[in-house]
Amino acid sequence: MLADMLRIAAAMWKLSVKLKGSPGDDGHGGKAERWAKRVRAKPDRSPRWRPTRPSTLRVKTFASVNVPPVVYEGAMESVSPFQSLTPEVNYSPPWQDLSIIGIAGSSGSGKSSVATEIVKSLNLPWVVILSIDSFYKSLSPEEHRKAHANEYDFDCPESIDFDILVETLRDLKKGKKAHIPVYSFAEHQRQPQTQTLYSPRVLVLDGILALHDPRVVDLLDVKIFVEADMDVCLGRRILRDVRERGRDIEGIIKQWFAYVKPSYNKYVEPQRRISDIIIPRGIENLTAIDMVSKHIQRKLQEKSEKHTEELRKLGLIAAKVELPPNVHVLPSTPQFLGMNTILQNPDTQQDDFVFYFDRLASILIEKALDMSTYVPTAVETPQGNKYLGLNQNGTVSAVAILRGGSCLETALKRTIPDCITGRLLIQTDESSAEPELHYLKVQQGIEEHSMVMLLDPQMTSGGAALMAVRVLIDHGVRQERIVFVTCAAGETGLKRLTAVYPKIQVVVGRIENEGEPRWMERRYFGC
Amino acid sequence: MDSKEQGVGPIYRPDGEKPTATVSKEVSYENVHVLPQTPQLIALLTMIRDGRTTRADFIFYSNRIIRLLVEEGLNHLPVVEQSVTTPVGRAYLGVKFEGKICGVSIMRAGEAMEQGLRDCCRSVRIGKILIQRDEETCMPKLFYDKLPADIADRWVLLLDPMFATGGSATLAVEVLKEKGVPEHRILFLNLIASPSGVAEFAERFPKLRVVTAFIDQGLDDKKYIVPGLGDFGDRYYTL
Numbered sequence: 001m002l003a004d005m006l007r008i009a010a011a012m013w014k015l016s017v018k019l020k021g022s023p024g025d026d027g028h029g030g031k032a033e034r035w036a037k038r039v040r041a042k043p044d045r046s047p048r049w050r051p052t053r054p055s056t057l058r059v060k061t062f063a064s065v066n067v068p069p070v071v072y073e074g075a076m077e078s079v080s081p082f083q084s085l086t087p088e089v090n091y092s093p094p095w096q097d098l099s100i101i102g103i104a105g106s107s108g109s110g111k112s113s114v115a116t117e118i119v120k121s122l123n124l125p126w127v128v129i130l131s132i133d134s135f136y137k138s139l140s141p142e143e144h145r146k147a148h149a150n151e152y153d154f155d156c157p158e159s160i161d162f163d164i165l166v167e168t169l170r171d172l173k174k175g176k177k178a179h180i181p182v183y184s185f186a187e188h189q190r191q192p193q194t195q196t197l198y199s200p201r202v203l204v205l206d207g208i209l210a211l212h213d214p215r216v217v218d219l220l221d222v223k224i225f226v227e228a229d230m231d232v233c234l235g236r237r238i239l240r241d242v243r244e245r246g247r248d249i250e251g252i253i254k255q256w257f258a259y260v261k262p263s264y265n266k267y268v269e270p271q272r273r274i275s276d277i278i279i280p281r282g283i284e285n286l287t288a289i290d291m292v293s294k295h296i297q298r299k300l301q302e303k304s305e306k307h308t309e310e311l312r313k314l315g316l317i318a319a320k321v322e323l324p325p326n327v328h329v330l331p332s333t334p335q336f337l338g339m340n341t342i343l344q345n346p347d348t349q350q351d352d353f354v355f356y357f358d359r360l361a362s363i364l365i366e367k368a369l370d371m372s373t374y375v376p377t378a379v380e381t382p383q384g385n386k387y388l389g390l391n392q393n394g395t396v397s398a399v400a401i402l403r404g405g406s407c408l409e410t411a412l413k414r415t416i417p418d419c420i421t422g423r424l425l426i427q428t429d430e431s432s433a434e435p436e437l438h439y440l441k442v443q444q445g446i447e448e449h450s451m452v453m454l455l456d457p458q459m460t461s462g463g464a465a466l467m468a469v470r471v472l473i474d475h476g477v478r479q480e481r482i483v484f485v486t487c488a489a490g491e492t493g494l495k496r497l498t499a500v501y502p503k504i505q506v507v508v509g510r511i512e513n514e515g516e517p518r519w520m521e522r523r524y525f526g527c
Numbered sequence: 528m529d530s531k532e533q534g535v536g537p538i539y540r541p542d543g544e545k546p547t548a549t550v551s552k553e554v555s556y557e558n559v560h561v562l563p564q565t566p567q568l569i570a571l572l573t574m575i576r577d578g579r580t581t582r583a584d585f586i587f588y589s590n591r592i593i594r595l596l597v598e599e600g601l602n603h604l605p606v607v608e609q610s611v612t613t614p615v616g617r618a619y620l621g622v623k624f625e626g627k628i629c630g631v632s633i634m635r636a637g638e639a640m641e642q643g644l645r646d647c648c649r650s651v652r653i654g655k656i657l658i659q660r661d662e663e664t665c666m667p668k669l670f671y672d673k674l675p676a677d678i679a680d681r682w683v684l685l686l687d688p689m690f691a692t693g694g695s696a697t698l699a700v701e702v703l704k705e706k707g708v709p710e711h712r713i714l715f716l717n718l719i720a721s722p723s724g725v726a727e728f729a730e731r732f733p734k735l736r737v738v739t740a741f742i743d744q745g746l747d748d749k750k751y752i753v754p755g756l757g758d759f760g761d762r763y764y765t766l
Contacts, residue, residue, distance in 0.1 A: 333602045334601075334602050334604070334605075334606040334622060335598060335601045335602045335604075335624075337606070337621055337622045338606055338621065338622045338623065338624050340619075340621055341609055341611060341619065341621025341622055341623060344611055344613040344614070344619045344621065345611040345613075346611070346612065346613070346614050347611075355649060359646070359647055362594065362646075363598060366567060366591075366595065369567045370565045370566055370567045372566075372567070374535070374546045374548075374566040374569070374570055375546055376546045376547050376548055377573055379573055379576055379577035379578070379579075380577070380578050381576050381577075381578055381754050381755055381756050381757055382578040382756070382757030382758075382762070383747075383751060383754075383755065383757055384578075385753050385754030385755060386754060387549060387573065387576045387754040388532060388547070388548055388549045389548050389549065389569050389570065389572060389573025389576065390535060390546055390548045390566055390569045390570045390573055391570060391573060392570050414591075414646075415591065417587070513617055516615055516617070517615055519614045519615055523614065
């Protein structure tokens with residue numbers, strides 16, 4: 001049962017897409033302009049997504065995003081042996097088990113609409129549509145000129161950098177975050193900046209040649225081919241380009257017969273044969289779309305069951321052992337016990353609660369700082385006496401897991417007044433007990449910091465903590481530099497967290513009952 | 528007589544990986560409590576010992592040590608069992624603080640510890656004692672005191688950051704005892720103590736508890752603590 005509580009779902013990932021530069025005549029069937037419209041038309045989402053709302057993210061863009069590029073170091077260490085235990089702990093978070101759906105089909109066949117429709121019917125919190133067009137190769141000046149004269153072939157496989165695409169998909173499939181190239185259609189160049197993408201729960205790969213490269217095909221869970229009559233495709237393309245771009249029909253037709261049509265026969269159409277599902281009449285075929293989404297849901301359910309089973313096993317292992325040595329529970333001194341009593345007494349006034357919480361949290365932070373690294377330093381007192389002491393080594397920073405984590409900030413500022421503090425908003429979906437990442441702002445250079453404290457006043461199942469540690473590791477923070485600081489935690493959650501991440505340190509004020517709901521932040525903030 | 532240098536570090540680090548620093552001397556008096564020599568505490572003490580540390584930093588870091596001292600000191604106060612029903616409806620067997628307390632600072636340096644005390648005990652009553660060295664006799668002399676009227680019923684946290692010869696502290700304790708405070712209800716909090724001061728004091732007042740962050744190497748010929756940190760009051764208030 002406990003294992004069920006820790007069903008960590010893939011989190012939501014919010015990237016707000018900003019549009020930079022205006023697309024010119026790109027000689028590309030007006031794709032750039034259409035996408036620009038699509039991106040613009042999407043209103044900025046509120047950070048509090050409801051998981052019930054179908055939310056898709058268009059990575060399909062030539063614009064930059066407001067997420068700073070982060071250096072990723074090494075492979076993820078999510079699978080680690082748990083101390084001296086014999087059974088290996090094989091926990092892979094669900095976002096490490098990404099499902100990829102490839103959707104191929106002719107230009108104008110309605111792939112993108114089908115993709116959107118599928119995502120809508122899946123009704124999942126974290127689904128990303130990735131367009132293969134982000135992976136176009138940069139053009140030389142000569143090719144660039146050709147492109148503007150409608151003489152460059154954007155429809156052949158050579159125009160796409162499949163190597164990078166394969167690498168990206170492999171990274172995502174492993175649960176690593178990936179850097180999606182940003183392609184400018186105005187310049188026909190890959191931009192120096194990239195877009196950071198966390199491994200989502202489901203990724204829809206959309207492109208005329210989505211099923212072309214066998215290496216890509218190997219990574220796909222579902223292969224879909226959208227079919228439409230070629231006349232219909234041409235008709236759609238003409239209508240769209242003329243209406244939305246004011247392009248002349250001659251140019252469109254020239255490109256169609258020179259590149260699009262031959263490429264269809266040569267590369268696109270053969271993909272039918274290897275697809276799992278062929279959707280005739282594209283977007284109009286609601287029955288087919290419904291079938292596809294049911295199929296995907298079934299696959300996800302299987303994965304979810306596997307994950308629950310894994311967590312259950314992890315829980316069983318955790319139940320057998322004492323708290324590991326990297327969990328530091330504060331000694332129950334009379335004062336500490338007394339403060340805990342005041343905090344847990346519902347009769348305690350709000351101002352007293354805040355006062356004693358801050359006092360208790362200060363002790364936790366001081367304790368956490370003992371985990372930091374120090375170097376010997378000789379100093380001279382005003383009288384000229386020498387003393388061999390210690391100096392804290394490097395920068396100590398913190399990341400608050402919101403909303404609760406900000407309760408600990410008063411205590412943090414008492415100890416390090418100018419502490420660099422990043423923020424993560426993780427909300428646990430009450431119905432599914434799955435933590436969801438809603439917002440992330442992590443300090444620059446965090447991978448260089450000698451210690452990063454993760455602040456959360458209460459930890460129950462460990463779901464949010466697992467996710468937060470993962471996010472830090474993703475940002476290049478070494479596991480042994482992470483110190484998780486919490487006022488109260490359940491034993492199973494602690495064991496789970498340290499089984500998955502055995503090198504982190506955990507500072508805990510008090511071991512609380514299993515399955516205790518979060519209430520501390522509500523008391524602290526009074527709402 | 529030399530102080531001990533040893534590896535200081537979190538328990539989870541192997542001995543070879545702990546950085547070396549000078550730690551507090553150990554004393555064998557039951558009523559003397561030295562704070563655990565954690566790397567964090569040593570680093571804080573290093574900051575306030577360093578002559579180059581600015582006044583703002585000196586105040587900040589000494590306040591942090593003082594809070595640790597107060598927290599440790601308060602742990603010597605009595606508590607009684609108390610069970611509560613938590614906001615989520617569970618029973619929790621905890622404790623309740625018992626007895627009234629007050630702070631008494633030995634002016635001027637002791638007043639620097641009042642902020643740290645207030646950080647842990649809001650609205651705590653604070654009495655003051657002014658003791659100066661008599662120029663003629665070279666002995667400490669009581670110049671002024673203002674203490675809570677009901678001090679005899681309270682636990683007293685006596686505050687003075689530097690504990691060198693213990694002359695002022697001894698006189699302060701005598702004043703408190705005269706006011707009716709039993710010896711066992713006095714806790715003397717200080718940052719840095721001298722081994723001889725501590726020893727003399729512990730023997731003289733066996734029931735009184737001393738809580739200190741560090742016992743230094745000794746005293747120089749001017750009776751200053753070595754290595755010490757200079758004049759605490761000056762560094763906190765005026766330099």
